[in-house]
Structures are given as structure tokens and as C-alpha cells.
Amino acid sequence: MSATAAAIAMPAPGTAAGAEPRCAHCDAPLAAAQARFCCHGCEAAAGLVAGMGLAAFYARRLAFAPGALRPASAAEDVEAFVRPDGAGRAALELHVEGLDCGACAWLVETALARDPAMRRARANLSTRRLVLEWEGEAARGQEFADLLASLGFRVAPFDPALAGDGQARREAELLRAMAVSGFAAANVMLLSVSVWSGHAGSMGPATREMLHWVSALIALPAIAFAGIPFFRSAARALAAGRTNMDVPISIGVTLAAGMSLWETLHGRDHAFFDSAVTLLFFLLVGRYLDLRARGRARRAAQHVVSLAARAVRVVLPDGRVETRRPQAVQAGDVVLVASGERVPVDGVVARGETRLDQSIVTGESMPVAVAPGAGAFAGSVNLGPAIELRTRAAGEGTLLAEIARLMEAAERGQGRFVALADRVARLYAPVVHVAGALTFLLWFVVLDAPAHQALLNAAAVLIITCPCALALAVPVVQVVASARLMRSGILMKSATALERLAAIDMVALDKTGTLTQGRPVLVSSPGAEELLLAASMAQASRHPLSIALAAAAPGARLAEGVAERPGEGLALASAEGEVRLGNRAFCGVAGEPVAGVDELELWLARPGRKAVRFGFRDELREDAAEAIAALRDRGLELVLLSGDRPAVVEMVAARVGIAAREGGLRPGDKLRRLEELAARGRRVLMAGDGINDAPALAAAHASISPSSAADIARNAADFVFQGARLGAVAEAIDVARAARRLAGQNLLLALAYNLLAVPLAVAGHVTPLVAAVAMSSSSLVVIANALRLSRGRTGP
Amino acid sequence: MNSLLLLIPLAILLGMLGLAAFLWALRSGQFDDLDGAAQRVLLDEEGTRPKTPGRKP
Numbered sequence: 044m045s046a047t048a049a050a051i052a053m054p055a056p057g058t059a060a061g062a063e064p065r066c067a068h069c070d071a072p073l074a075a076a077q078a079r080f081c082c083h084g085c086e087a088a089a090g091l092v093a094g095m096g097l098a099a100f101y102a103r104r105l106a107f108a109p110g111a112l113r114p115a116s117a118a119e120d121v122e123a124f125v126r127p128d129g130a131g132r133a134a135l136e137l138h139v140e141g142l143d144c145g146a147c148a149w150l151v152e153t154a155l156a157r158d159p160a161m162r163r164a165r166a167n168l169s170t171r172r173l174v175l176e177w178e179g180e181a182a183r184g185q186e187f188a189d190l191l192a193s194l195g196f197r198v199a200p201f202d203p204a205l206a207g208d209g210q211a212r213r214e215a216e217l218l219r220a221m222a223v224s225g226f227a228a229a230n231v232m233l234l235s236v237s238v239w240s241g242h243a244g245s246m247g248p249a250t251r252e253m254l255h256w257v258s259a260l261i262a263l264p265a266i267a268f269a270g271i272p273f274f275r276s277a278a279r280a281l282a283a284g285r286t287n288m289d290v291p292i293s294i295g296v297t298l299a300a301g302m303s304l305w306e307t308l309h310g311r312d313h314a315f316f317d318s319a320v321t322l323l324f325f326l327l328v329g330r331y332l333d334l335r336a337r338g339r340a341r342r343a344a345q346h347v348v349s350l351a352a353r354a355v356r357v358v359l360p361d362g363r364v365e366t367r368r369p370q371a372v373q374a375g376d377v378v379l380v381a382s383g384e385r386v387p388v389d390g391v392v393a394r395g396e397t398r399l400d401q402s403i404v405t406g407e408s409m410p411v412a413v414a415p416g417a418g419a420f421a422g423s424v425n426l427g428p429a430i431e432l433r434t435r436a437a438g439e440g441t442l443l444a445e446i447a448r449l450m451e452a453a454e455r456g457q458g459r460f461v462a463l464a465d466r467v468a469r470l471y472a473p474v475v476h477v478a479g480a481l482t483f484l485l486w487f488v489v490l491d492a493p494a495h496q497a498l499l500n501a502a503a504v505l506i507i508t509c510p511c512a513l514a515l516a517v518p519v520v521q522v523v524a525s526a527r528l529m530r531s532g533i534l535m536k537s538a539t540a541l542e543r544l545a546a547i548d549m550v551a552l553d554k555t556g557t558l559t560q561g562r563p564v565l566v567s568s569p570g571a572e573e574l575l576l577a578a579s580m581a582q583a584s585r586h587p588l589s590i591a592l593a594a595a596a597p598g599a600r601l602a603e604g605v606a607e608r609p610g611e612g613l614a615l616a617s618a619e620g621e622v623r624l625g626n627r628a629f630c631g632v633a634g635e636p637v638a639g640v641d642e643l644e645l646w647l648a649r650p651g652r653k654a655v656r657f658g659f660r661d662e663l664r665e666d667a668a669e670a671i672a673a674l675r676d677r678g679l680e681l682v683l684l685s686g687d688r689p690a691v692v693e694m695v696a697a698r699v700g701i702a703a704r705e706g707g708l709r710p711g712d713k714l715r716r717l718e719e720l721a722a723r724g725r726r727v728l729m730a731g732d733g734i735n736d737a738p739a740l741a742a743a744h745a746s747i748s749p750s751s752a753a754d755i756a757r758n759a760a761d762f763v764f765q766g767a768r769l770g771a772v773a774e775a776i777d778v779a780r781a782a783r784r785l786a787g788q789n790l791l792l793a794l795a796y797n798l799l800a801v802p803l804a805v806a807g808h809v810t811p812l813v814a815a816v817a818m819s820s821s822s823l824v825v826i827a828n829a830l831r832l833s834r835g836r837t838g839p
Numbered sequence: 840m841n842s843l844l845l846l847i848p849l850a851i852l853l854g855m856l857g858l859a860a861f862l863w864a865l866r867s868g869q870f871d872d873l874d875g876a877a878q879r880v881l882l883d884e885e886g887t888r889p890k891t892p893g894r895k896p
Contacts, residue, residue, distance in 0.1 A: 168875030226858040529868025
């Protein structure tokens with residue numbers, strides 16, 4: 044490739060002051076020895092882009108993460124997810140990581156559309172999904188996915204049937220209702236302003252009556268349509284014998300519309316059509332934003348999950364290997380697990396011997412040796428040679444079945460948490476309706492007013508107390524808080540999570556993968572030269588230790604001609620002989636690994652020289668000690684609950700400064716510890732990532748997982764944080780506490796508004812103008828107050 | 840007063856047209872990818888279509 048020659052001929056950059064040299068394709072920082080590209084993959088990708096005449100991509104892209112576009116040689120297996128339509132066409136949906144800017148979408152779409160068989164290639168930047176439709180064989184899907192991978196986009200197949208949760212449908216319904224109510228609100232308000240100014244001026248009764256009739260014509264159908272989401276929810280609540288915020292809303296809106304119609308029919312002065320539709324409009328705006336914010340968080344979480352989903356390779360009885368979706372694997376199927384791969388199913392080893400890293404399953408940090416007959420749990424990583432597993436039937440005592448049973452029990456045991464807004468609504472609705480009834484009695488019985496006047500005043504009370512500000516008070520804070528958390532890479536999955544998180548007084552932490560990074564990190568290296576050589580070999584392999592080596596020396600370029608020897612290591616043919624990187628035996632080192640040392644090792648043997656050792660350990664997250672101190676500063680008690688050996692737990696706890704710790708816990712033990720704490724009245728935040736943490740996450744008052752966690756843990760957790768910083772936990776707590784404070788303030792504001800407005804209504808002084816001004820201003824005050832949360836830090 | 844009989848229906852009709860346009864846009868999927876639409880507008884239209892269909896990547 045000519046780009047290679049050009050790259051080598053160029054002088055090494057870095058002499059220019061200020062600008063750090065960066066890779067021309069993926070924008071990662073370059074090492075001193077590199078000219079334009081950080082690796083062969085990037086060079087090839089840039090060549091590919093230039094070859095297609097799409098080099099404008101580099102000038103067009105705007106903001107993107109450096110290094111995110113580092114290409115892979117081949118994509119995940121996507122073939123099992125292609126959907127042929129039987130008429131010669133096939134479709135595939137992919138999640139695409141790195142699809143962050145318009146230029147990326149342009150590059151992806153254009154590169155794929157070059158294929159004559161491609162009928163549709165459309166990238167969605169909001170959901171980072173790519174829809175492909177082409178004519179021809181289903182098998183070509185893999186070709187397209189590989190093309191994307193070689194451009195540097197990580198792709199994962201995606202099953203649209205699994206994600207069809209109605210979110211899009213509900214969003215569209217609310218948006219339609221919002222549009223209709225917005226249209227009606229604007230038009231009716233225009234007419235109402237004329238009526239109000241007519242009261243002061245010279246408008247005749249005929250004109251006013253006509254304007255009221257036009258308002259009714261617009262408002263009544265709009266209310267009937269846009270009010271459906273509220274009416275439905277209110278009816279459901281009443282049918283279940285409860286009340287929620289939607290009950291007073293529905294009653295208020297219906298009453299306002301009915302009373303205004305009655306007034307119009309009798310040609311009177313005041314009609315409340317504008318109040319009814321503006322109220323609906325404001326509430327729908329709040330609902331829509333709330334639903335969208337939560338949908339976004341859930342989509343982002345789904346995205347992370349689907350990137351982890353891999354096709355499973357099943358060995359058929361006749362020896363052929365077929366790839367299937369994980370869901371399509373049945374009990375008794377023999378599954379192939381290559382070196383460095385994650386075990387996809389619970390099973391029994393049928394052939395091969397290896398060592399499995401089970402840290403995500405049990406918390407144990409040292410790998411476990413397995414031989415035929417031994418059990419292997421889904422989620423473990425195969426550190427040795429390839430093995431074959433016979434899939435166990437569900438319910439045949441698999442670990443997952445056991446965990447699922449524990450989680451179910453934990454969720455049943457946890458009292459149903461009632462959201463703040465619902466608790467307020469339970470009190471609010473009866474009080475308001477009693478106030479309406481009392482108003483009627485006051486006017487009809489005590490003041491001896493005519494029945495219709497007493498009814499009007501009672502209705503005015505119900506309209507003015509229709510909880511617009513109250514219904515917005517909490518959701519608006521939720522929306523702003525979840526957007527703020529999302530900016531920091533923290534996804535909120537459950538609606539009440541924020542309120543529960545604000546109430547915690549204790550944090551229980553898992554060790555492996557939560558306090559620590561959950562993957563091996565290079566901790567001892569013989570020297571820079573050896574590291575560079577080893578890392579250049581390690582780039583050829585996907586073994587966890589190789590990945591750790593490559594990460595430790597980002598400047599290393601892939602060495603040509605590296606061969607992988609499964610279960611032993613990597614070999615590189617050089618002029619002096621074979622360079623080997625692998626385990627002790629492979630590198631000719633005598634003896635056994637020192638027992639008790641909490642380290643994994645790799646050896647590098649070069650011809651004629653003594654073999655040297657690289658040590659790896661599951662290191663603490665960089666900011667672990669800092670994050671723990673931050674949690675303690677917030678007055679939270681800390682406890683470390685781990686499934687790892689007590690000695691290791693002891694060491695880690697001492698390093699980050701946690702006094703209360705327990706090691707060697709089984710999943711059920713963690714759950715029991717949390718239940719004991721809850722019984723003593725403690726509200727515990729559980730932070731964990733392993734499969735063994737899932738029951739504890741489900742049982743805790745609130746829970747948080749890193750995005751690197753096992754699927755089941757991520758699903759159980761209320762919050763998922765992305766990135767390597769454990770400080771996200773303290774930040775989430777800060778935002779939750781600030782949100783609780785703001786929600787409280789908002790409720791007080793809404794209540795204060797009602798205290799002012801209700802006496803006016805009872806006295807019969809509420810005109811449509813007063814109602815419109817009071818309702819709109821109280822809603823705006825509440826929204827403005829909530830927006831304070833999005834402005835930087837609000838303090839702990 | 841008589842002018843109102845013409846102007847009010849006219850104003851409402853115009854408003855309805857806007858509402859209908861919005862509902863049509865919603866139905867035709869124009870709100871499915873708001874982030875994408877915001878970014879695509881910055882790209883030159885001519886470049887977003889393949890110039891040489893039939894060439895394999």
C-alpha cells in the first residue's frame with residue numbers, strides 16, 4: 044500500500060511545539076517512533092477510506108474520542124442475526140460503537156452503499172443503530188460487518204425483536220398528544236386574551252359568546268384526544284383501588300371543560316377552556332421529557348449489553364462448527380470456547396484442560412484449573428487452550444438458575460418503594476376533593492347561594508388545585524438530574540432510583556471489578572525494551588494478559604509473523620531464532636508459580652538470553668482510595684463484601700482504608716448480609732459487578748454497577764456507570780441528594796401556590812384570567828427551579 | 840365583527856395546517872433520529888450519495 048511508504052518516508056513528528064502527534068485515523072496519541080499511524084490496522088483503514096474516495100471523512104468529522112476508531116481485523120459473528128425475507132433479500136440490524144458524529148454516519152452509509160447489492164444502509168445517530176438491507180445471500184452480512192470493523196467501528200448484532208418494548212410507540216403517542224394540545228392551547232389562549240381584554244373594554248355579549256363557542260370547538264376535541272394518557276392512567280389507578288396524580292388531573296381537566304361548556308351554553312362571562320388545554324400541554328411536555336430521558340438511559344444500557352453479546356460456536360455431532368445466537372443454544376449442545384473467550388453458557392467441560400478466570404462469577408481473583416467433568420460457569424474467561432463444554436439444562440442446578448432464584452426472593456422481600464410524587468398524590472387527591480365539597484356546602488348551605496353558583500365555586504376550587512405544578516415538581520427534577528448524570532456517564536435505569544439513592548446511609552462494595560478494575564493489569568515489568576517487544580507480539584492476541592500487555596505499551600506496533608500456540612503462548616520468528624511469550628513451560632522456565640502471590644505471570648524468552656517475567660494483577664481502580672474517602676466524607680458507612688479469599692480482601696481493604704470487610708462470601712451470603720443490615724434499619728447502596736452480586740444488587744435499597752459488569756448484574760442495578768472512575772458513585776449520590784432537595788423545594792412552591800389560590804377560589808374570585816396566570820406561573824417557577832440542578836455542581 | 844367571521848376560521852385553518860404538517864413529519868419518521876439530523880445538515884449533500892454506484896468497496 045502506498046500509504047505505508049509515505050508514512051515511513053515522513054520524518055517523525057513531535058518536533059513542533061504544542062501539538063502532540065496523533066494517529067491520522069483514530070486520533071490516538073503517537074509514540075515517538077511512529078510517523079502517521081498508531082498501528083497497522085489504522086494504516087490499512089486509512090488506505091481503505093482513501094481508496095473509496097472518502098478521505099473527506101477526516102476533514103468532516105468533528106468531535107470523537109481519540110483511539111475509538113482503532114480497527115479490528117474482523118467483526119463479531121453476525122451471521123446468526125441476519126434475517127432473510129425469503130424473497131432474495133436480507134436485513135440486519137447492528138449496534139455500531141464509534142458512530143458519534145455525522146461524518147461517521149456518512150462514512151458508514153457511503154462505504155456500505157457502494158456495494159451494488161445494498162438496498163438500504165441507514166445509520167441512526169441517536170440510537171447508534173445501523174439498518175442494512177441487501178439483495179442476495181444472507182451470508183454477505185458478515186462481509187459488511189467486517190468492512191465496518193476494518194474501518195474501526197465496533198459492531199454488535201442486535202435483535203430488534205428483543206428491544207421492541209413499546210418505548211418508541213409511547214413516545215410517539217405523547218408527542219402527538221403534545222402537538223395537539225399545544226396547537227389547541229395557543230389558539231384558545233389567543234381567543235381568551237381577546238375575551239379578557241373585552242371584559243375591560245367594549246366587547247359585546249354576542250362576540251364573547253361566539254369566541255367561547257370557537258374555543259369550545261377547538262378545546263373539547265383536543266382535550267378528548269390529548270387527555271387520553273392521563274385518563275387511562277387515572278382509570279387504571281382507580282380500578283386498582285388507588286389514586287395517583289392523574290386522578291385529580293383528570294377530574295380537574297374534565298370539570299374545567301364541562302363547566303366551561305355549561306357556561307358557554309348559558310351565555311355567561313367566564314369559560315376555562317384555556318386553563319384546561321394549557322394545563323394538559325404543560326403536563327404533556329413534562330411527561331414526554333421524562334419518558335425520553337428514561338428511554339435514552341435504557342437504550343444506552345441496552346447498547347452496552349448488546350456489545351457484550353457474542354454468537355456462540357456450537358460443535359455439531361458430525362464435527363462441523365455452527366455459530367448460533369446465545370438464545371438458540373440448547374441443553375446438551377457442545378460449545379467451543381477459544382482461548383481468551385468468555386464462557387457463554389453454564390456447562391460441564393467435555394474436552395480439554397484449561398484455567399478459567401471466574402472473578403466475575405465468584406469474585407475469586409485467581410484462575411481455577413478445570414479438566415473434563417468439571418463445571419464451568421457462564422461469564423468466566425478461558426485463559427488457557429480452547430475447551431469444549433456440554434451445555435447444562437436450565438434448572439439442572441446451574442449457577443444462573445440459583446442466582447435467578449435468589450434475586451426473585453430478594454425482590455419479593457423488598458417492600459414496594461412508593462415514589463415521593465405518588466405519596467404526595469395519595470394525600471393530595473382526597474384533601475382537594477374534600478375542599479371542593481366543603482366549598483359547595485359553604486355556599487349552598489351557609490351562604491344560601493343558588494345551587495349553580497355554589498357548584499361553580501366548588502368547580503373553580505378543583506380547577507385551580509389541579510396539580511399542574513405539583514405533577515411537574517418531581518418529574519422535571521428527575522429529567523434534569525438524569526440528563527446531568529448521563530453527561531457524567533451514569534445511566535439511571537429505574538424511575539424511583541434517584542429518591543432511593545438520596546436516602547442511603549451506608550455503602551456495601553464488592554471487590555473484584557468494582558474496587559478493582561476486574562481485569563489483569565501489568566504490575567511488574569523487566570524493562571522498557573522487553574515490554575515493547577512483548578507488547579508488539581501481544582497485539583496479535585485477544586488473551587486477557589495479551590490485552591493487558593498491549594495496553595501497558597500503547598506505542599507498540601504489531602510485530603509481523605506472530606503465531607499463537609493455544610494454551611502455551613505466542614511465538615515470533617526473528618533472525619536469531621524464535622522469540623516466545625507465554626507460560627513458564629513454554630518459555631523453558633523451571634518451577635511452579637509462587638503460591639500465595641496474587642499475581643498472574645507471562646514470560647518472555649529470547650534466543651540466547653535469560654527469560655524475563657511480567658507480573659499481572661487485578662489492580663485497584665485509579666481513583667479507588669480517593670473515591671472511598673469521598674464516600675466517607677459524605678457521612679456514609681462503608682463495608683466490603685467479597686467472594687474472594689479473605690487474605691486478598693484484607694489486603695485490598697487496607698489499601699483503600701475500609702475497616703469493615705468480609706471475604707469468602709457466596710452469593711447467598713451477600714444477600715443475607717444486606718438483609719441483616721436492612722432489618723437493622725440501614726439503607727444500603729450496593730455497588731457490585733459480578734454475577735454473584737446480582738441478588739445483593741436486587742435486594743439493596745439502591746444499587747450501582749460499572750458498565751463492565753456481568754449482564755445480570757447490570758440488569759439488576761438501578762444505576763450503571765461508564766468509564767474507569769469509581770468516583771462516579773459519589774457523584775451519583777451528590778446528584779441524587781441535590782435532586783431530593785430541589786424536589787422538596789418544588790413541592791413546597793407548588794403547595795404555597797395552592798395555599799394562595801384556594802382561598803381565592805373558595806371566595807369565588809377566580810376568573811379564567813386568574814387561573815391562567817396562576818397555573819402558568821407556578822409551572823414555570825417549578826421548572827426554573829429544577830433547571831438549577833443542571834448548572835454545574837450543586838454541592839454535596 | 841364581520842371580519843372575525845372570516846379571520847378566526849382562517850387563523851384556525853392555518854394552525855391546523857401546521858399541526859397536520861407536524862403529525863405527518865412525526866408519522867414519516869423524521870423525529871426518529873434527532874441527533875443524526877442535527878449533524879447531517881453540516882455535510883454537503885452531494886457527498887452523501889455514492890457517485891460511482893457499481894464499484895465495490
